[in-house]
Amino acid sequence: MKPEFDLNAMVQKIQTLKQNAAELKAVAGGIVAVDRNINRISASIRVMELDICDAADILLAGD
Amino acid sequence: MDPSVYWNPILETMPREKLQALQLKKFKRIFTWAYDNSPFYRRLYRDAGIEPGDIKTFADIRKVPKIEKSMMREIQGPGKNNYPYGDILCVPKTDVCSYRQTSGTTGQPVYQADSWQDWEWGIEAYSHALWAQTYRNTDRMLLPFGYNIFVAFWAAHYAAEKLGVEVVPGGVLNTEARILKMQELEANAMAATVSYVLNMGRVAREKMGIDPAKDLNIQKITVAGEPGGSIPATRQRMEELWGAKVYDQCGSTEIGHWGWECHHQAGLHVNEAFFLFEIEDLETGEIITEPGKKGRLVATALDRTAQPCIRFDAKDIIQWNAEPCACGRSFWRLDGGIIGRADDITKVKGVLWAPSAVEEVVRGFAQLSDEYQIILSKKGDADQIELKVELMPGYENNEADVRHALLAKLRLQTNLNYLLDFKTYGDLPRFEGKGKRFQDLRHN
Numbered sequence A: 001m002k003p004e005f006d007l008n009a010m011v012q013k014i015q016t017l018k019q020n021a022a023e024l025k026a027v028a029g030g031i032v033a034v035d036r037n038i039n040r041i042s043a044s045i046r047v048m049e050l051d052i053c054d055a056a057d058i059l060l061a062g063d
Numbered sequence B: 001m002d003p004s005v006y007w008n009p010i011l012e013t014m015p016r017e018k019l020q021a022l023q024l025k026k027f028k029r030i031f032t033w034a035y036d037n038s039p040f041y042r043r044l045y046r047d048a049g050i051e052p053g054d055i056k057t058f059a060d061i062r063k064v065p066k067i068e069k070s071m072m073r074e075i076q077g078p079g080k081n082n083y084p085y086g087d088i089l090c091v092p093k094t095d096v097c098s099y100r101q102t103s104g105t106t107g108q109p110v111y112q113a114d115s116w117q118d119w120e121w122g123i124e125a126y127s128h129a130l131w132a133q134t135y136r137n138t139d140r141m142l143l144p145f146g147y148n149i150f151v152a153f154w155a156a157h158y159a160a161e162k163l164g165v166e167v168v169p170g171g172v173l174n175t176e177a178r179i180l181k182m183q184e185l186e187a188n189a190m191a192a193t194v195s196y197v198l199n200m201g202r203v204a205r206e207k208m209g210i211d212p213a214k215d216l217n218i219q220k221i222t223v224a225g226e227p228g229g230s231i232p233a234t235r236q237r238m239e240e241l242w243g244a245k246v247y248d249q250c251g252s253t254e255i256g257h258w259g260w261e262c263h264h265q266a267g268l269h270v271n272e273a274f275f276l277f278e279i280e281d282l283e284t285g286e287i288i289t290e291p292g293k294k295g296r297l298v299a300t301a302l303d304r305t306a307q308p309c310i311r312f313d314a315k316d317i318i319q320w321n322a323e324p325c326a327c328g329r330s331f332w333r334l335d336g337g338i339i340g341r342a343d344d345i346t347k348v349k350g351v352l353w354a355p356s357a358v359e360e361v362v363r364g365f366a367q368l369s370d371e372y373q374i375i376l377s378k379k380g381d382a383d384q385i386e387l388k389v390e391l392m393p394g395y396e397n398n399e400a401d402v403r404h405a406l407l408a409k410l411r412l413q414t415n416l417n418y419l420l421d422f423k424t425y426g427d428l429p430r431f432e433g434k435g436k437r438f439q440d441l442r443h444n
């Protein structure tokens, strides 16, 4: 049994999360509480890029 | 295969040729990153005449210079750039949020910087291990280690939290207090060094009248830091003492948490999605790609960015097992885990010899305690191996029989003779961290 997932859609959502995080930081006017929490969230998003997006680049190439 | 057995089925069941393509892509990325951001790596690579565009194949990777601990000692420390990390550092010091260091048993410690990004990556790597070893949010795990400057089980703590495991930090407690806390909270899991798992079990039984297998609820134990987790006789001792499943795990300060056994307990899987592992022939230095041949590990952390670890000579002796594991993971395994340290594997009377071979024999004798000490020395021109062991209580009158059988078994397993010294039970040192049981005095 294979887990059901849509690799393309996952990659897109991760990129959206990354963009949203950067945009939130940009509109927060340097509020430290936002800035530092975004840094933490961004590290988690980066881990998902390593987990999902890097693999997708390889798995979807040539499909 | 049930997908819930995997932390990340996408990476863990990737076809091998895709996994290798992923490794190559990541190697190019970390190489370029280090070249662009670390003066240390740039110097090293320029001197070797290699730059980022040159890496196109695995054969090109093998031309990249290796690094080792002694090089870190040259660039780190007082008076050097980016104190204490040196100019290996690839990020501003304001991005460093975590300090760890090696124990420095072989010289000045190596200082290791982590950004929060790298810390998250390290926790993710450890999460693979714990998930594969059946840790879930129904578990309560006690971590009996000194939470300090050494990386030890810090990532186990954070990874367990990430999995939803309830974590009990057993930091500044002594052994008895840790055992009582384990009992009070009915903790069902723990992680510790092999030496300490054995030591704790004996303290519980012999000093506290608590039988870990019957009176405690520990059902799974993750061990690291010493080869014993993959030495069958040592694993059997731990499992019988605690009435628990024991899983081996390995990693290092510089590389990260790179290997772990799955619930089949069938050898360490190596995380080939996060790391590149190369095995070098001990004599020729050629890369070994076929199973069953021992060599030394050269490891690359493919995603660690603040203080990258690229082609690090880990001095661990390992060998490949390419047989598919029943768990269905694509990640290859190591036969016998970390077989030993390159520094400890030595020629005795012309025979290649490792202390772990002696451990396997000693711990196979129920009449002997968990502890032993090995001292290599010279008598005239000849090598001499002194082995100190202890008889378990109740076997004091069996010394002659045990001596005869032990010498025969050691000769069979290692082709060498030993000078045996039987000590009283409790005389040899016990350990809370990694055990120190081997000394080579021949070159002193």
Ligand SMILES: [Zn+2]
Pocket (backbone or CB within 6 Å): B262, B263, B264, B266, B269, B325, B326, B327, B328, B329
């Ligand atoms: Zn497996």
